[in-house]
Amino acid sequence: MEAKDTKIIKINPHNPEIEKIKEAAEIIKNGGTVAFPTETVYGLGANALADKAIEKIFLAKGRPQDNPLIIHISSIDQLNNLVESIPDRAYPLMDRFWPGPLTLIFNRTKIVPDRITGGLSTVAIRMPSHNIALELIKYSELPIAAPSANTSGKPSPTNSSHVIHDLLGKVDMIIDGGSTGIGLESTVLDISGEIPTILRPGGVTIEDLLTILPKVEYDKALEITDREIVPKSPGQKYKHYSPDARLIIVKGEVDEIIQKTNNLYSKYESKGMKVGIIATKQTYDKYRGKNIIIAGDRNMPETIGASLFNILREFDELKVDIIIAEGVEEKGIGKAIMNRMRKAADGKVV
Structure with missing residues (x-):
């Protein structure tokens, strides 16, 4: 075809x-x-x-x-x-x-x-x-x-x-x-x-x-x-949802996430790598001058879920080498968001 x-x-x-x-x-x-x-x-x-x-x-x-x-x-x-x-x-x-x-x-x-x-x-x-x-x-x-x-x-x-x-x-x-x-x-x-x-x-x-x-x-x-495992459901087996770049998830309190994300960004950029950040409405201004896409509002995690896959594809188009993504609280739809992030990151969480 x-x-x-x-x-x-x-x-x-x-x-x-x-x-x-x-x-x-x-x-x-x-x-x-x-x-x-x-x-x-x-x-x-x-x-x-x-x-x-x-x-x-x-x-x-x-x-x-x-x-x-x-x-x-x-x-x-x-x-x-x-x-x-x-x-x-x-x-x-x-x-x-x-x-x-x-x-x-x-x-x-x-x-x-x-x-x-x-x-x-x-x-x-x-x-x-x-x-x-x-x-x-x-x-x-x-x-x-x-x-x-x-x-x-x-x-x-x-x-x-x-x-x-x-x-x-x-x-x-x-x-x-x-x-x-x-x-x-x-x-x-x-x-x-x-x-x-x-x-x-x-x-x-x-x-x-x-x-x-x-x-x-x-x-x-x-x-x-x-x-x-033997998969009983789609999404249980194999690396899923993966962008071309390596994805790293940063979890913790919001201030800790911001600090660690900035440190990782500097670390990989100093190695000559192109780095992207998946931020939230509450944190994007803490990454000024960096390559950022806002996923949504931490207080409305459904906004993050709605945009996550699109953002991973946007970073593919931007040809980044590393994507650093802020983790979200694992309650409500946050559990599904983190499940997809972990699959996309092949389990890489810091």
Whole structure:
């Protein structure tokens, strides 16, 4: 496939043009690949029930075959063919968080291809809240498998330019639906076992889930190295979200973060390296004269989550050698932000 073989179409995210949606849906029905926006990040979609279509996702992304995919649906009825049963605890979760950025892991039926699940007995499913995504699934009349629409291991795409950069000439269609909202992939919650377990933190926080469920745990795999686990969820294994530059996270009290960041900046710059800083609204003026991008407001961490992947890509364009990123408090969506930062930094935290 060449660049000219990828069709790019613009669709209004607030009021999607149905004829354009139908054109994209025909590609899905015919076994092709369509990149489309969701409320989290852009996804690369294909028919979730067709092995050949799923294989195109792995090839386009350069994705490891044992990394499971999430299936996207547009109605609860679509669950019936995909899961063995719907646990009682799932219903209040779906009532509250679907459509939205929560992926649930169920025991799967045989209709779900092994390529989707990495050979596991479980399957990850969510219902996105983005208008374009919902209409595309609806008119495709199929569940759609859709990992993030980027080259595997690189920062996830939060606008169409990121998708075009990574996948032009590798997919059949790219839908330009503007910027995504949350900017971090969905929370993945395994409800197939005894205790509901978060395999990947995201826009739905543990605090949110505990308003519905009496007990929720974080998966122990979030704290250990990639090589020790068999992934049950996207994002559990392999270095993820990685910019071209080396990323270092600085944690601690804000004054300590500022001092350490300035020291690291001077250290690497003295070695002739080009250094970037990911700062916050509260701290950017402490780095005057340096190469800074403001991620958002410390008091509103969702603003940091929404911009993180875009900033990593901006620093790639600036050809920096080192990125120093301020850590955030690990509560609420801060847990998801730090999870993505650690993956991008390959665990390098000071």
